[in-house]
Amino acid sequence: MQEPNKLKPFFENLNFERDDNTMVINFGPQHPSAHGQLRLVLELDGEKVVKAYPDIGYLHRGVEKMAENMIYNEFLPTTDRLDYIASTSNNYAFALSVERLIGLEVPRRAQVIRTMLLELNRIMSHLFFLATHALDVGAMSVFLYAFREREFAMDLVEDYCGARLTHSAVRIGGVPLDLPAGWLEQLSTYIDKLPEQIKLYEDLLTENRIWKMRLEDVGVVTPEDALSWGCTGVLLRGSGIQYDVRKEEPYELYGELDFDIPVSDRNDSYGRYRLYMEEMKESVKILRQLIPMHRKTEPQIMAHNPKYISAPKEEIMTQNYALMQHFVLVTQGMRPPKGTVYAPTESPKGELGFFIRSEGEPYAYRLKIRAPSFFHTGILQHILPGTYLADVVAIIGNTNIVFGEVDR
Amino acid sequence: MRKYTPKDNVQGKAKYTDRFWVAPRVPRESVEEESHFAAVYQAMNEAVEVLDAYVELGQLVIHIRPEENIAALEVLKNTCDYAMCSELSAIDYLAQDGEFEVFYQMLNLKKAKRTRLLTRIQEGQAIESIVPLYAMANFAEREMYDMFGITVNNHPYLKRIIMPEDWVGYPLRKTYPLQGDEHAAWYEVDKIFGKEHRDVIGPENRDPGRIDRYDSQRFSRVGYEVPFGAEHGESETEQPIEYSKQILVNYTTGSEVLDTRK
Known part of the structure; x- marks a missing residue:
């Protein structure tokens, strides 16, 4: 005792x-x-x-509490710290819900850049998943290979926004910067190389006897359980339910892009591992379609709406009214209309949505983050009993939970 | 007399308020005939008392009575095919109405439609757990209990989830300050040493820029070789390291003299 x-x-x-x-x-x-x-x-x-x-x-860290004490633009960098493996998807989910609340139309170039960043983040997150999951299960070399590819993706994001992990690469109303010169060429080199690398990982793992023994019929989530426990993303699609927010409730440019939603009815960890690999290939496909779209767009990257969004820098420096607006928006913050919004997005981990209740104040009255990992942690108490201790590690790794998002 | 400040909402406030400003409202549309939402509204109206229903930003919002939350969710799950509850939590309206607003964010996967159930409960009033219908509520209702202190009846394991078990107060209530209250500031001291040690330890200084010149544990002293943890005054013999006590640039007089040693 x-x-x-x-x-x-x-x-x-x-x-x-x-x-x-x-x-x-x-x-x-x-x-x-x-x-x-x-x-x-x-x-x-x-x-x-x-x-x-x-x-x-x-x-x-009380992120939801902090949101009630900050103006909307101040809160955006805080969202980086939720799912820190793919920060832009959090930034984007928050920006999207505020944009829906104030009814903002984002310029097309910003949409192209955002979709690119989201898919690049998905690749980074999935590579990270593969690396750490393989490391947990015992495949050390995959960890090194997957992290090498992830570094290149992080370099691309660094070239765009200057940060590698906490990107804050999205703003409410658009994106802060246009793509730097030569970035698209580097991106296309990257996505040309990546499928070869994915094939290499698959050659190492997919038919690997040990890998299959560790993952097959481990961590079984039946479709009923997946729905009841609020599983989304790969955990839901790994149970044979084809639901992807990008396809079913399209946001940004996903409505125009041609991509598939891989689904597996194996219900086990191995099926979900295959889905992660397929999703990376789909992301490459999406990025390939996005590269020519960037050239065809107008150069505007931030929405024009003086009530909520600051004018571009040149206007602020040259025009009095734009300067006044900017001053008010920075010191007081925008005041979205009263109302409630819940905007779901498909983050690499699952359905990430920001529920915002606005009372017409510059601070959100209540902000609830619907984090996929929170519910994927909850289901552990249901799927772990009956498994062996050695499989616990494999199952935790396979659910791909990130604790910045679980604890918030 | 000093200005009376109410304590029921201590969250950040707008620094500038325009008394003529009237905040607009996100448009609320009525439920369209023949749509999916009309069918949901119909089914709900037959089963429970619908206090209000409208479509806000493409999602159906239905206000119900708190006692009927299970009945309403059963209709949504079994009749209207809402197989998933995405999120559930509460909003604090204690300062305004003495009530919490509890919301259930529902998803119909087949039709890709979302519906939100809203219900209001008094402070201290309990709400029935929806775990038998949606197991995700196991964690979500625990979080709601943890953050707002809303008791959930018939929950299998109603315990604090994010905050420690012996935490005092409910962090997401509007009465709870952002920096935490007194219990939060003394949490570790109270737990490890007991309340009587608050005086011994003294209030924690949370200023990150604070420097104690005689702190020999975290800072070295220029010009002195001081043992780790030494008290002020002990062994402060001057060392032959060159340093200057002289002010290099005196901004008050505007002198241009830099380091006179050179």
Whole structure:
């Protein structure tokens, strides 16, 4: 029995040493394959998990509270810190919900750039998933190869916005910059090289005996469970339900682009791994279609709406009214109309949406982040019992959870 | 008399308010005939009392009574094919009406339509758990309880999820300040040493730019070799390291003299 004292308070009434044959262990919060700060309390019968209890909150920073105390433009860089593997998708989801709230039309060039960045982020996130998942399962070399390709994608994003992880590359109403000279050529080189690399990873893993043994029929999520537990993204499509927000409720340019939504009815980790690989190929396909679209657009990159959006820099420096507007928007912030918006987007992890209740003030009255990883952590308590301890690592890696997003 | 400041909403406020400013509202459209939303509205109206229904930014919004949340969600799930509940949480309107607004954001995957159920509960009033219908509520309702203190009846495991179990206060309420309250500031001290140690330790200085000149643990002292953790005054013998106590540029007099040692 534990003996509580002031330095070691009684630990949540968990009886670690038990009289029956089961044993309770703490998996995390500092476990390298917990992918962040996940504390998983597992009740084990031998090697088998009898009960799992995910304990989260170790990375809680009160992002939703901060949103209630900031103007909308101030909050945008904070969204970087949610899913820090693919920051632009968070920036974009927030910008999209504010744009829907104020009814803003984004210029086409900004749409092209945003869609490019979103897909580039998807590739970065999926490569990161593959690398860390393979590392968890024991395929060390895949980690090195996948991180090499991810570096090139991060270089591209760095060339665009100057940051590698916390991009803030999207603004409410458009994008801050046009693409630098030569960027599209570099992007096309990258997406020409990437499919060869994906094929290399697939050659290493897809038919690999150990990889298949570790993933096949591990972490089974039935379609009913996936719906009930609010799984989205690859976890939902890996259970045979073809739902992708990009296809079903198109935003940006996804309505005009030609791409497929891969779906697998295997319900297990192996099927989901295959989906991640297919999705990267689809992202390459989308990027290839986007490159010629950039040239055909007008150079405007920020929406023109003096009530909510600052004018371009040249206008601010030359025209009095634009300067006044800019001053008011920076010091006081925009005041969106009263109302509620929930704008779903397909982030690399699943359905990411910002629920915003505005009361006509420069600060959001309530901002709720619908983070896919939060619900993918929740389902762990349902799918882990009955699996072996060694599979727990594979399943956590396969759900692709990021704790910036879970704890917010 | 000093100005009375209400404490029921301590969140950030607009620094400038125009008293003639009337905030516009996002247009609310009535439910169109023959549409998918009309069918949902019809089915809901038969099962529960619909207080208000409109379409806002392409999503159907239905206001219901809090006691009927299970009945309404059963209709949505079984009759209208809303297989997924995307999100559920609350909004604090305690300062205005003494109420919380609880929302359920629903998704119909087959038709790609979204509906939002809204219901208002009094402070202290409990709401029925929707875990039997949507298991995602297991985590979401725990978060709602954690952040707002809304009790959820018949939840399988209603416990704080993000904040520690012994946390005092509900962080997303409007009465809770952004920097945290007194309990938050003393949380670790109270837990490890006990409340009586607050005086011993003294208030924490959260100014990141604060420098204690005689702190020998984090800063070195220019010109002195001071042992780690030494008290002020001990072993402050001057070392032969060249440094100047002289002000290099005196901005008050505007002198142009730089380092006189050169």
